[in-house]
Amino acid sequence: MTALLEVEDLRVAYGKIEAVKGISFSVEAGQVVTLIGTNGAGKTTTLRTLSGLLKPIGGRVTFDGKVLSRIPPHKIVSLGLAHSPEGRHIFPRLTIEQNLLLGAFLRRDSAGITRDVERAYELFPILGERRKQAAGTLSGGEQQMLAMGRALMSQPKLLMLDEPSMGLSPIMMQKIMSTIVELRSQGTTILLVEQNAQAALSLADHAHVMEIGTIKLSGTGQDLLHDEGVRKTYLGED
Amino acid sequence: MTDIPLTEPLQPTPLGTTHPDAARSDSFVTLPPGVARIATLVGVAGTIVSTFMSWTYTSAFPGDLTVNGYPGGLQVLTLIGAILTGLVALGAFGVKGLTWLVPNRSPNAVLLLAAGTFATTWYAVIAIAQELGGLANLNPGGFVAAVASLVLLVGTLGLPIDRQPLDPSGAEYYELGRLSENGPARGTYRWLRQARLNHGELPVPDPARAPAWVQYLTIVVVAAAGVKVLTYGLATGYTELFIGYLILVVFTLWAFIAAGLTRQFSKITADHRPFAALMGVVAAVAYPFVQNNEHWANLGVNILIFGTVALGLNIVVGLTGLLDLGYVAFLGVGAYAAALVSGSQYSIWSGVEFPFWAAALTGMAASLVFGVLIGAPTLRLRGDYLAIVTLGFGEIFRIAVNNLDGVSGPKVTNGPNGISQIPDLSVFGYNLGDPHQFGSITLGRFANYYLLMLVITVIVVLVFTRASDSRIGRSWIAIREDETAATAMGINGFRVKLIAFALGASLAGLAGTVSAHVTYSVVPNPYQFSGAAPPNSAFLLAAVVLGGMGTVSGPVLGAALLYIVPEKLGFLQRYELFAFGVTLILIMRFRPEGIIPNRRRKLEFHQDEALLPAQQALGDGTAALGKAGA
């Protein structure tokens, strides 16, 4: 069986500066795979390329049996790849409910959409309490919940989360991470990009460490969590 | 001269380095290499010979192309083109003594020159056949010219041309949208993309290694050739010759760029900036003496006025990034202010006659006041608002001077009739209205004004360069690049923008004071947003954009082009503005940095090709190469 997402020798450049220099990895259905690494390692660039916002200069991305290069972003969404972007990027002047409905933009089954909106409110009750409120008024953590809920609304085969814990309080981060665990237990396939290596590694089936555009190290989440080098560099232990 | 060893690198460093992915060279037409070269040279020889033959029976076609053994009119252009092609081809083929003509050894320059020669020749032949009614009017010489230049073109098409690499990013997909994967449209499009020439990054020898006298001589020769080419173009007596001239000049310049000559030359001028500037001024001063004709002197004044105003606009648009769509109004304010204090009997203050320096200051001050009045409320806001407010102001100015006639409004400007009979200026007792004798050369009224205007242009150029290299100039550029970041660095955005806006306005006002005297009268009509002739705000903006934003020579060159081309191509008059609009669109699409790119600006416009080693190296040598990699 082939993997759900297969990335082979992906290269992405800004002008003549290569930000991603030929990385390969794959995500099997049902797995949680994480990319960790410092600022500028190329993690966000990788995700933005997978969802079509950036165009690669080389390599091959296969998702669910289809080659993704040259498919515009809105078509990629329809293939079942959802992306919750770094910095959340909710639509601030729309209400929470309108934000969620936009997540289901490509779906036509209004009954199913209504059901999934309710499900998102179950997952994040705080959103349900404020459904008619403008999204821009939410706190950072609540916005992150909304961004995740919105990404789930497209019923993705693969959910890509870019730095969901960025700028959140420890409590809020705990909440987000436990939501990811919950999603995993429901069988959602997740590609998680994180700077918080500890949290990401502890819940990942598979993990890759990125450093200036390349994958330096790969292994199961537990392996890397106990790897000497990873502990030193990313978990702040001497 | 002793400074040469300091700038001379130890190793012969190329001005640019080839990007490994970029190298791709193959011919358009498959010919054995030897055949292509021979065809090229045979074509050159044949074309040269043909120009000494008679092309047509009658002298009805202008320029008299009937004489055997003596090229005339368009034949001269073909001859020049063919000789240049031949020399450059030999240089590209490696003939000793001529290789300096093609520093990067790319055959692209040969192809472009051959194309120029071909286009000029075939234009001439077709024009003869069309104007005289049929191919029967061609003499054998005409056919020889046509065939030989065709052989030349085909031969050069068989040379290994340096071309753009295929686009690996798939950007073409996005440009083409949903066109079918392999349909004819996509095929054509792919072919066109691949056909694009690529010579920008080929390495050329650093001219700084040449002896200093060679470098100085180069500058002198180029300046002299520039004046010669320009005056030749202006003196072309009939439309066909001018079109042929235009074709040849465009292709030749393009070929020089392709050969890397312009890059070497700009390096030389960058190394010897004061001398190059001096030669530029000398060439400009020489113009009325060389081209001793009042009509062309008049054109010269107008180009200078237009170019100076464009330079002022360049501070606002090119350096500071503020879009001013009503800039011509400041020229108008200056002109009206000068007219009012000129002593003209139609001025409401007809008794008042200021000396020139006072009138110039008045014009500048009046424009400055209007600049601040317009700028102060709007420059605090987003840039787009400035565009609309300046556009509105330009419109209001025209309406107001039209209405200030004593009937529709207070009497100030005489409305549509304007202020006429503006007396000539007198500077240090030298009346600019009278002809003056210099040896055997008489400088007429317009030549006098040309020289006066040249002084003002030099002043404006100095202001521009001093300002742009100063602290305030760097602030302007910072504001243009990123206002938020600039403000965070402690730059007072509003104040800095207001200074740019006011300075630009007062420079236009200064030019306006001279223009009022040159034209004898000021009327509202020229000061509109767009019109068939310069100056108007759209043409001013176009001069800046076409020439190259943020540079000194760009807007002046743009202004000259925008003045000369309509003047010469009278038959285009009805289509001129249409062509002009389309040109603006195409330039923004294909060469947004203008004819003469500002280095920084070019980087900005071509971000996907950013950090070209070539451009880095042009400015500051090897150090920059290290930075590009960082």
Add this chain to the structure above:
Amino acid sequence: MHTLPQQLANGLFLGSMYGLIAIGYTMVYGIVQLINFAHGEIFMTGAFGALTVWNCLPDGMNIWAALPLMLIGGAIVSVLIAVGAERFAYRPLRGAPRLAPLITAIGLSLALQQAIFVWYPGADNAKDFPQLGTHPYHLGSIAIQRNDIFLVAAAVVCMVGLAAFVRTSRTGRAMQATAQDPDTAQLMGIDTNRIIVIAFAIGGLFAAVAGVAFGLKYGQITYNMGFQAGLKAFTAAVLGGIGNIYGAMLGGLVLGIAEACATAYIANIPGMHQLGGQGWANVWAFVLLIVVLLVRPQGLLGERVADRA
């Protein structure tokens, strides 16, 4: 004739036309932050398109019957030009510095104007536009021309339709999303290119309606009528708060009324008796813009947003 209600009504009519054109500026600006400087010319070509339809119709046809056909003809021309401009002139420049598309827009504006001037038969002079009839209706002391009724009705229909479209339709939601965050909108599966095209098309449609209304109101159309009207409409869009469709209409109405009142009443102010009248109307409209920008830079209904350039 010069009563205040009459002036208000005149301003309302004029303002409706400004508002209709302003919608096109504001929608495009709201989504791609581009001043489509050629929008005034799109308005002009709409009027010429409608006139062409009228000339093709049999002589003596009832104008009321012809009007729908003229509107359709004008709309087709305007929408095609607007969409074509987006596709071939603006889209390739997306991501370029902001000055580039603006200069393209100026070029496009000139080219369109001149294309009509050169190639539309007889367009080097003003062309007569069919009229709805000269007898005004009276509402109390206010005289209302028939063409003004068409204008106001068209503005109301367009505005209500647009509001409904943006609020309730799926595409409308996609438009709001694209205006707020184009990248993220793509991640929702929204084809933002399509949304941009639709914004241009709606702008073109409204401009065509305004173009027909202009022809009916003034009886003549010219190749360069787009410049003044476009300038005013853009002023209206800025007045109302650029990016906001209701603001565009409100700005149009305020501008129209201000202009009508200035024309009628400025001359009565002591010391300004020579500054009233039609000749100075544009000056006062412009002064109003400056004053509003000074007091409320984001416009009447605009939200305070940072410069996104």
